[in-house]
Amino acid sequence: MKEKWSLFSQNKWAQVLLFTLFVFVTSAALYFSQKSVIAFLLLLSSLLILHYLKLKKITKWVVAAGLLFILIPFASSGGPAFQSYMDVATMVGIYVSMALGLNIVVGMAGLLDLGFVAFFAVGAYSYSIFATPQASNFMPFGTFPLGGESFWMFLIIGGFVAAIAGVLIGIPVLRVKGDYLAIVTLGFGEIIRILFNNADRPVNITGGAMGIASVTPPKIFGMELIFPNQFYFVTLVILLFTLFAVIRLEQSKLGRSWKAVRENEIAAQAMGIPIVKTKLMAFALGASFSGMMGVVFAAKQAFIDPTSFTLMESFTILVMVVLGGMGSVPGVILGAAVVTILNLQVLTELTNWINQLNFNGVISIPEALSPAKMQKFIFGAILVSFALYRPKGLIPAKNKVFDEKKLKDAIKKKSQISTD
Structure with a gap:
């Protein structure tokens, strides 16, 4: 399994093909469904997948711009939840x-x-x-x-x-x-x-x-x-x-x-x-x-x-x-997106769904444990789990690594030019 994963991680075109298929399926699911929070979140997650693809930076920027300006608004416009x-x-x-x-x-x-x-x-x-x-x-x-x-x-x-x-x-x-x-x-x-x-x-x-x-x-x-x-x-x-x-x-x-x-x-x-x-x-x-x-x-x-x-x-x-991840630009973007979507959409939809089940008599929830009251508790528990398993952040900051040999060669060349 590890060998197959390593081969896949090295094959750029296989990654691009799978990514394209993922974006197409999630976009179609979002467009043709009346309301699908899961499809919307999966389509947004394509931006995170794009971050990890082994592509040139300019290619990632162009693809991300296409997703944000064209595909996401178009796919979201298919239903009343646009x-x-x-x-x-x-x-x-x-x-x-x-x-x-x-x-x-x-x-x-x-x-x-x-x-x-x-x-x-x-x-x-x-x-x-x-x-x-x-x-x-x-x-x-x-x-x-x-x-x-x-x-x-x-x-x-x-x-x-x-x-x-x-x-x-x-x-x-x-x-x-x-x-x-x-x-x-x-x-x-x-x-x-x-x-x-x-x-x-x-x-x-x-x-x-x-x-x-x-x-x-x-x-x-x-x-x-x-x-x-x-x-x-x-x-x-x-x-x-x-x-x-x-x-x-x-x-x-x-x-x-x-x-x-x-x-x-x-x-x-x-x-x-x-x-x-x-x-x-x-x-x-x-x-x-x-x-x-x-x-x-x-x-x-x-x-x-x-x-x-x-x-x-x-x-x-x-x-x-x-x-x-403090100091990490991609990490801060992901952290802000996760917290905002959890607060505004995921936990709200989950609360509404549980309330509907309670109203229809499918489940019985005491008033003290009503979903509306437990929403902040669930949010806090999710944050605690993130902190325990990712103490440095979802995408930790990485300092730029310099090649010591190239730096020494550059210093030698500058010294030679100055002496000449």
Whole structure:
């Protein structure tokens, strides 16, 4: 069996053929079924299988783009659950982008941030205030709400405002490390949430606990984006930009500086790395991606209030990073997707199915053990099992391995050229 598996793992074309067959079968099953969560999840899992195929990176990117932009939306459109599937996929994209931003702070720079959802809130409120009549309460000029065309401008503004918030939070917390850093960032996250909750008097800026409703939907070429399948493509484009930026940052001089600070701050400082600047850049860049997705979230939901940005949301995003593998970009994507799909679809569908069996008298469940009450327990048990069997994450981070002989040869050539 091991010999057959080793032969299959070395045969690239056999892998491609089996992968193509898998994608075709799952796509057909999803398209022709009225509603099949299993087929939808299997089709999404094809992206994970693609990651492990022995293909060139450019080939993987092209195939992944085809799956995300064409095949998954088309296969999901065959039944009445189309918008439901697209809503879940959109939320996955939002949380993946936020998890990638937090991965910069926690995974690469080693700064434990428990208030990351605050930047998500900053982005969401920056658009919601001006996309509703709320801004007219304190703005002496201008006509509000702004049109849906302003959404695209607010993607940049939301990211920029969140980056400034990241720097403002980062400056005072740079004096502390470890557990104290976690406590301070947790406090700042709660401060921002409470600030939005109470900023309805004496001037009503955020709507307070009542939130902000009727947020203007985005517009592009005169068409309003109000359905989940439309927001899916917007989220996907921003996610691809985030992914490209994070990968480039990881491979840059700044990314190596983050990792050096994470491993040993004193040694990094001795090597000439500016510690303050490096940490602030991690806070700012990580926050900016979260702020951009906050704008998308506000436009998609058309209503926001402080209950959407609780401490539990920060913990959930941190769980995504730790579960996937801190510092690992593919791992964080997988961790965010797993946690989001478990919360929004798998456990919800399982709860509805068990409730239906209980209602029809097939099984009898005591009220104290009702599925709705046990949903968080099941989620926690799944996370514990993941942590026990994959302590380094689903896809652990791998440092780039250099060939020592090639490095020595390159150094010799440089020395010879300098002496000549």
